[in-house]
Amino acid sequence: MKRIFLFVATNVAILLVLSVTLRLLGVDRILNEQGTGLDLTSLLIFSAVVGFTGSLISLAMSKFIAKRSMNVQVIEQPRNAEEAWLVETVRKQAQAAGIGMPEVGVFDAPEMNAFATGANRNNALVAVSTGLLRGMSKSEAEAVLAHEVSHVANGDMVTLTLIQGVVNTFVVFLSRVIGYTVDRVVFKTERGHGPAFLITTLIAQVVLGILASMIVMWFSRYREFRADAGGAQLAGRNNMIGALERLRNAHSAPLPDSMQAFGISTDKAPGALSRLFMTHPPLEERIAALRQAA
Template identity: 30%
Template sequence: MNPLKTWLLLAGMTALFGVIGLMLGGPTGMLIALGLAIAMNMFAYWNSGKMVLRMYHAQPIDPNRATGVLRGYYDDVADLSRRAGLPMPAVYIIDNPQPNAFATGRNPQNAAVAATTGLLQALDRSEIRGVMAHELAHVKNRDTLTMTITATLAGAISSLANFAMFFGGSRDNGGGGSNVFVVILMSILAPIAAMVVQMAISRTREYEADRLGGEISGDPESLARALRKIEAYARGVPNHAAERNPASAHMFIINPLNGRHMDNLFSTHPATENRVKALIELGVTLRRGGGSDTTSVPTT
């Protein structure tokens, strides 16, 4: 998904926020809601990365003190960043038994990548490199900012719709029972619409990050193996921090909420087997010396 389409979707969500404000408080409510949406976008732009890292109690890795697996993890991120033509991101570790990872930050110059202790324990080094190449692909594509802002607005739309459900329709426009019906309808449809937009963006970007990550590492099969392992662990090892903050689930390489295997309307991630298939096809293409344009992205 190109940046223009992404920002059009974000603009659409902002407009939806304004419509709910209109239903809740008339023209005044719409202006207030639009103002809040803009303010939240600005706040998310400057603070989203720090907020997510703090949410998961991520700790920075000091390369001068890191040893063993942690040192290898840091060095691999540095090597992959050079291969991707990116500035060195901040590297974090999260004390969590579920293997998983995410990237955050408003741009490549202010990016951070984070892996769980479970990831470093469950995967071999080539698989860890594949995962981190995927996360750096998100940084290179500037996905982290877009997804954080989308999640922020989606949550805000749901909250505002719930507020409308309790406090009724616009006082400026009147309308009695019919207006109450519209408010109830909006309170149901608005959070669904926000969720659909958020998740559609997320699924598309995961496929693209897999493809670019496979190219950065030069070993897409290792990422494919990592995805299978992470999903298997995620089914049996709960991520309690993610359960408390489900709006951040889309940021992880595999859904930390033990989601279903199908690409359904409300899934934040594509089906893992679809991603694995695309990566294996990419590996074949790279070994033949072909370009990435021949690698198809599943749509189901």
């Protein structure tokens, strides 16, 4: 539940900071000059600016943040046979997937994990943990790399950002419509904004933010099945299944909260509520999907 709280709190905090900033700049003219009703067009524009700004900034900085937060060492020039194999494997997979060559990096962590991120499919980063290199066979590691390259080829980072921006827009828009309605209908405020508008808007934004997070997490889980299928095409279905089985039996910790959506696996035994906020489906379901497709 701590991760759920942090995810929702961070998203709501970004929306609130942007809302206050634009309010101070006089951008949020959501009441018309006569104060007789909502200017829905202006409100929608305001909501879109607030909703997409944070998501687009996060996308643009995704590689930089990933490198810093995970201390990724990008392989500029391979120093040994293992690094040369990593770079060459990603190069072949990127060519097969029809994307530009991603940066390839390694981060120091005992857990077996990997992630891909970047602003577009021709300017991405694929990184693996030292634990994965030590704990997996070459064929299994190749499948994990193929899974991450498939994420890049599918444009998952951009799509996830756009979905987050859309749901943020509706959260901002609907929360202010609800706040305005309560303020006018229940508390009979005739002009401007009363205290009820700000309080109701804040509460509605939190509640709608939680519901919106479920939508974003649903897509995040869906894209994992697609990346598994892409990994199976690039590296072989049995290798992809073998890699997921290795992860299932590893009992390793997931990536830090800020990077979990980008990793190849996350918590293994979710509760009913936690499942709604999972970035990844359970490994058992992913393995079953690959076997069923075969």
